[in-house]
Amino acid sequence: MKKIFLFLAILVVTSSFSSKQKVWIAIGDSITYLNDHINETGNRVTKGYMTCVAEKLPDIKYINQGHNGWTAGGIAKEIENLGLTDADIYPVFLGTNDWWAGRPVGTIDDYKNNTGNDTFFGSYRIINKLRSLSKSARIILVAPMQRVNFVYVNDKKNNAWGSYKDKNGQSLEQFANAVVSIAQLEKLEVIDLYHNKQLKIESLVHFERMKDPETEKYKNYKYPEFANVPFNPETDEYPYPAEAINLTYDGLHPSDKGNAIIADILTKMLKK
Numbered sequence: 040m041k042k043i044f045l046f047l048a049i050l051v052v053t054s055s056f057s058s059k060q061k062v063w064i065a066i067g068d069s070i071t072y073l074n075d076h077i078n079e080t081g082n083r084v085t086k087g088y089m090t091c092v093a094e095k096l097p098d099i100k101y102i103n104q105g106h107n108g109w110t111a112g113g114i115a116k117e118i119e120n121l122g123l124t125d126a127d128i129y130p131v132f133l134g135t136n137d138w139w140a141g142r143p144v145g146t147i148d149d150y151k152n153n154t155g156n157d158t159f160f161g162s163y164r165i166i167n168k169l170r171s172l173s174k175s176a177r178i179i180l181v182a183p184m185q186r187v188n189f190v191y192v193n194d195k196k197n198n199a200w201g202s203y204k205d206k207n208g209q210s211l212e213q214f215a216n217a218v219v220s221i222a223q224l225e226k227l228e229v230i231d232l233y234h235n236k237q238l239k240i241e242s243l244v245h246f247e248r249m250k251d252p253e254t255e256k257y258k259n260y261k262y263p264e265f266a267n268v269p270f271n272p273e274t275d276e277y278p279y280p281a282e283a284i285n286l287t288y289d290g291l292h293p294s295d296k297g298n299a300i301i302a303d304i305l306t307k308m309l310k311k
Contacts, residue, residue: 063101064123065089066114066165067132067181070292071105081192083281083288085295091302096309102126110137111162118168128309129169129176130230134159134183134214135291139199141207147220159214163221179308180222182215184232184301185240187262188247188270189291190279195272201290203240203266230304237300243287247278259283 065071073080074087089101104121106113111133114121137144137159145158154161169178191197202211215233222229232238240262247265251258257276260268270278279289286297293301 059098061099061127062125063089063092063099063128063130064104064126065101065130065132066123067105067130068109068136069105069107070135071103071132072107073292074105075103076107079193080288080292083192083284083294084292084298086298088293088298088301088305091299092305092309095302095306099128099309105132108136109133110140110142111159111165112137112140112142112156115156115162115165118165123168123172125173125176127173127176128179129173130179130181130305131163131165131169132181132183134218135186135211137162138183138202138206138209138211138214141209144209144213144217147217147224150221150224160217160221163218166221166225166227177228178225179228179230179305180218182218182229182231182233183211184235184238184293184297185211185243186287187240187243187290188265188278189289190270190272190277192277192279192289195275195277198270198272199291201240201266203263228308230308232301232304235300235304238286238297242285243297244279244290245283245285247290248276248280248283249278250275 074089077084093099093101114133143158145160147160149158149160150163153164156162166178185202187201189199212233215231219229219231246259246261248257248259249265249268249270284294286294288294
């Protein structure tokens, strides 16, 4: 009888350890932030990528540290004030705002030499903070996905061109490659969304509905044709009606379909 009780006690302890919930603190920009602010998507999104992962992996609890409009520089500047805590997993999904803000991407030496927060490479020393919180945590770097023309669904004046064109003499691909380079240097796991064939630029939206400059009539333009069609936020209609949505709902932020792709990639990695 004593042996039976001992066996049951060991079984209870073992099962409690095996079912321990893992904590995932997601550090990112609006793509991460919107997971818990679906109302700010004009209700065009029903489920963010973190929610999708949590449904597939119920032993993971996520904490959203996505900050709308922030760059890696902003995260680095405020890293001590974000309330970050010990966690099992820290995915870092940044870069698209750094590119659009025209921040210098810098070089890998900025990271190696910890030169400060003046370049994108330098900003990624936020990894030091994550390691100080948990030496055994998995740090996963996520390179930004490509983008077409972004027009904010709640304010047409908030718009930006896509990654088909440089900003401040730099391509978004340079920022994506920087993330991959840091991951390789530090031997960290990396998800390169920029070069992922499922998220290719041609598939981000079905079309942009724009005024034909010659006829003044609205027309559905596919990529890359719409890249050269002017958009006037003062007078033109919102260029992405519901039927234009594919992998993004506004040219930049993932739709349900886009979030599902990102979630699948993350889920497979986290299962390892």
